Amino acid sequence: MIVHPAFTVEPWCVRATTLDLHVLAQTESVFALSNGHIGWRGNLDEGEPNGLPGSYLNGVWEEHPLPYAEAGYGYPESGQAVINVINGKLIRLLVDDEPFDVRYGQLHAHEQELDLQAGVLRRRVEWTSPVGRTVRVTSVRLVSLVQRAVAAVAYDVEVLDATARVVVQSELVANETLPPSDGDPRGAASLTAPLQSEAHSCHDAWAELVHCTRRSGLRVGCAMDHVVEGPSVQRDCESYPDLARVTVTAQLSPGQRLRLVKFVAYGWSGERSLPGVRAQVAGALTAARASGWDGMVAEQRRYLDDFWDRADVELDGDAEIQQAVRFALFHVLQAGVRAEGRAIPGKGLTGPGYDGHTFWDSETFVLPVLTYTSPEAAAHALRWRHATLQPALQRAAQLGKRGAAFPWRTIAGQECSAYWPAGTAAFHINADIADAVIRYQRATGDDEFEQTVGLDLLVHTARLWRSLGHHDGAGRFRIEGVTGPDEYSAIADNNVYTNLMAQQNLRVAADTAHRYPARARELGVDEEETAQWRDAADAMYVPYDDALGVHPQAEGFTRHQEWDFANTGPEQYPLLLHFPYFDLYRRQVVKQADLVLAMQLRGDAFTNDQKARNFDYYERITVRDSSLSACTQAVMAAEVGHLGLAYDYLGEAALMDLDNLEHNTRDGLHIASLAGTWLALVAGLGGMRHHDDGVLGFAPRLPDAITRLAFNLFLRHQRLRVEITRDQTRYVLGDGDPMDITHHGHPARVSAGKPVELPMPTIVEPPPPAQPQGRAPAPRHGCPPK
Numbered sequence: 001m002i003v004h005p006a007f008t009v010e011p012w013c014v015r016a017t018t019l020d021l022h023v024l025a026q027t028e029s030v031f032a033l034s035n036g037h038i039g040w041r042g043n044l045d046e047g048e049p050n051g052l053p054g055s056y057l058n059g060v061w062e063e064h065p066l067p068y069a070e071a072g073y074g075y076p077e078s079g080q081a082v083i084n085v086i087n088g089k090l091i092r093l094l095v096d097d098e099p100f101d102v103r104y105g106q107l108h109a110h111e112q113e114l115d116l117q118a119g120v121l122r123r124r125v126e127w128t129s130p131v132g133r134t135v136r137v138t139s140v141r142l143v144s145l146v147q148r149a150v151a152a153v154a155y156d157v158e159v160l161d162a163t164a165r166v167v168v169q170s171e172l173v174a175n176e177t178l179p180p181s182d183g184d185p186r187g188a189a190s191l192t193a194p195l196q197s198e199a200h201s202c203h204d205a206w207a208e209l210v211h212c213t214r215r216s217g218l219r220v221g222c223a224m225d226h227v228v229e230g231p232s233v234q235r236d237c238e239s240y241p242d243l244a245r246v247t248v249t250a251q252l253s254p255g256q257r258l259r260l261v262k263f264v265a266y267g268w269s270g271e272r273s274l275p276g277v278r279a280q281v282a283g284a285l286t287a288a289r290a291s292g293w294d295g296m297v298a299e300q301r302r303y304l305d306d307f308w309d310r311a312d313v314e315l316d317g318d319a320e321i322q323q324a325v326r327f328a329l330f331h332v333l334q335a336g337v338r339a340e341g342r343a344i345p346g347k348g349l350t351g352p353g354y355d356g357h358t359f360w361d362s363e364t365f366v367l368p369v370l371t372y373t374s375p376e377a378a379a380h381a382l383r384w385r386h387a388t389l390q391p392a393l394q395r396a397a398q399l400g401k402r403g404a405a406f407p408w409r410t411i412a413g414q415e416c417s418a419y420w421p422a423g424t425a426a427f428h429i430n431a432d433i434a435d436a437v438i439r440y441q442r443a444t445g446d447d448e449f450e451q452t453v454g455l456d457l458l459v460h461t462a463r464l465w466r467s468l469g470h471h472d473g474a475g476r477f478r479i480e481g482v483t484g485p486d487e488y489s490a491i492a493d494n495n496v497y498t499n500l501m502a503q504q505n506l507r508v509a510a511d512t513a514h515r516y517p518a519r520a521r522e523l524g525v526d527e528e529e530t531a532q533w534r535d536a537a538d539a540m541y542v543p544y545d546d547a548l549g550v551h552p553q554a555e556g557f558t559r560h561q562e563w564d565f566a567n568t569g570p571e572q573y574p575l576l577l578h579f580p581y582f583d584l585y586r587r588q589v590v591k592q593a594d595l596v597l598a599m600q601l602r603g604d605a606f607t608n609d610q611k612a613r614n615f616d617y618y619e620r621i622t623v624r625d626s627s628l629s630a631c632t633q634a635v636m637a638a639e640v641g642h643l644g645l646a647y648d649y650l651g652e653a654a655l656m657d658l659d660n661l662e663h664n665t666r667d668g669l670h671i672a673s674l675a676g677t678w679l680a681l682v683a684g685l686g687g688m689r690h691h692d693d694g695v696l697g698f699a700p701r702l703p704d705a706i707t708r709l710a711f712n713l714f715l716r717h718q719r720l721r722v723e724i725t726r727d728q729t730r731y732v733l734g735d736g737d738p739m740d741i742t743h744h745g746h747p748a749r750v751s752a753g754k755p756v757e758l759p760m761p762t763i764v765e766p767p768p769p770a771q772p773q774g775r776a777p778a779p780r781h782g783c784p785p786k
Helices: 021-030 274-311 319-336 361-373 375-387 389-398 428-444 447-468 496-515 517-522 527-538 581-585 595-601 608-619 629-639 643-654 671-685
Strands: 007-009 013-016 038-040 055-057 061-065 078-082 091-095 106-115 120-128 134-143 150-159 164-173 195-203 206-213 219-229 234-240 243-252 257-269 314-316 696-698 708-715 718-725 728-733 739-743 746-750 756-759
Touching: 007 319, 038 134, 038 150, 061 206, 091 134, 091 150, 134 274, 150 164, 150 243, 150 274, 164 206, 164 219, 164 257, 195 234, 195 243, 195 274, 206 234, 206 243, 206 274, 219 243, 219 274, 243 257, 257 274, 274 319, 274 361, 274 708, 314 319, 319 361, 319 375, 319 643, 319 671, 361 375, 361 428, 361 671, 361 708, 375 389, 375 428, 375 447, 389 447, 428 447, 428 496, 447 496, 447 517, 447 527, 496 517, 496 527, 496 595, 595 608, 595 629, 608 629, 629 643, 629 671, 643 671, 671 708, 718 739, 728 739, 728 746, 746 756
Parallel strands: 696 739
Antiparallel strands: 007 013, 013 106, 038 055, 061 078, 091 164, 106 120, 120 134, 134 150, 150 257, 164 243, 195 206, 206 219, 219 257, 234 243, 314 708, 708 718, 718 728, 728 756, 739 746
């Protein structure tokens, strides 16, 4: 979309200078506002036209059956899907009885701006009605990062040419009609009218609706209140089971303005009574009214000023990537910062894609960003996983295993994947959760977290690996019949990524249990069990193909027949929509980085030569039919010296949604790919690795187009700033004790007030690797500021 002429490249906002209804659904995702609890898609204020209406509450879902042509033991019986809850952002306008609709009359100007510093969506419109009345409409929309349950809209109408009667209708609407599914399996289940009315009322400028989901039994409340300014204003209100409306009427002369500020509060619960939810919503609404519009805008700006001071990434040489990384960080923040006890869905709260489920994306791609920029949000996400431990334990028991089997996709903690090979068999989710716990602990030193939530998660995930794998006759520990990150290979033996991540899980679980013996005993852990974990880790089988000099993605993978890329047309990607999984599973074709991701996360398990050979081998068979791949390929391309290629992959990860590269941004943003923009810059071009001993290592290197890169990392309450140029890297430490780091493998110590400047080594790029025909990333050449 950023290549669309309506969209500008600016450092601190995303702006559309005209309205193009052909990309309306994508625009609604890009302009979505959220705080991790409430999500509002960037629909037009008046609600119509729309690409996909969307108002979401994190954790509010409806149950639906999972039909099978032939049932099997252990198959999940029901699914969970995010629902479009009560729409509180609707504000309709009539000018002399003509509804304001951009499809009618004459639209003179239309601009939308997502302000990444203020955290608001602005809209400016000039429109002449079919009967010739011209008005200027401006609105500012906000989902509060400070007041978790509250969103607000300021809506102004000004008559420009002649006196007119203006009617503004502010609404709450439940059970909106949604467009039919397009059949893409990455989309959402279609649920019709999932909400049942329990209460509705209104008085003066206040109204509420309370509903309950039909099957999952979740109670949802929404209320609105208003502040109105304008000449000779009249107000009215009405409520019905699925609609509440406050109507404001004024006679405006040219130059006069009607201003309506709408405060909206949401609440939900699976336990609280109807009076309890109503009281919750009323309390949040009262607090918002007390803050007032100006107060909410000011506190939003202060919150984001603090965030950008911690998290901003600056670069010179490519204005598109500068805009894109800030857009990415803003949406990653929105997805997780106030989730507080809830998951971070794959689409955040920007759309219904993937039914609103959370995957391993959260722990592997999103939590690294939050861990080093907003660690409290990372802790909340891990506490949510801990809160779902009971269904994970039950799932493992159902499968005949010990420990916990965390779900491949879920909202509330139960497995919702109806396809076993790409669902239950992807046991690596356990190790991904453990990896996130380990990373968080290294970065924060949060001992209280480690001996409670952290130890619980590490112990129960380690138990699964010991139960799932076995020692063979040669003494090797094998984990068979699993699916790794690459979903074009399934039910494989000894997937290298899974085995190496499980190895780390087992070792750290044993070490952590040793540090907290009393807590470990409460979990039933004894020395014999930890010894078994260590034995399994030490004997973990990691396949290697001696003939080719590379690691097979899984045992036997390099002996599979290669995919016929030459006879696969561009219209046949993604392959999953055009070929049976049977064909994909038995060929050498990789949907997304798998072995390459293992080299990023477990770089200690590979030599430099192995990394280079492995990267070249898998580059030629990886088609990137997943948005999760480009950022990982960027990181490892940079490490092995392919800086131009790393830059190209950075561009793909960064522009995944702004350019709609996967053609499904309409269903919501790709939060993991957005987080991957940070990873490609910080872990890729910055070469950041966090070693087992807790020391941060850096191996910075810049492609030709980027002349400067700067970012901050928070480690144990200290801020380390890294500023990279062509000639040197400058490390600046805030207050606190000195910090030990490594720079291209050489140790250095940084002290507060004493920046360390270290030279950049010369990087000789190896010959470019081969790639599948037509699947190379788009080449980047930098984008200078406009």
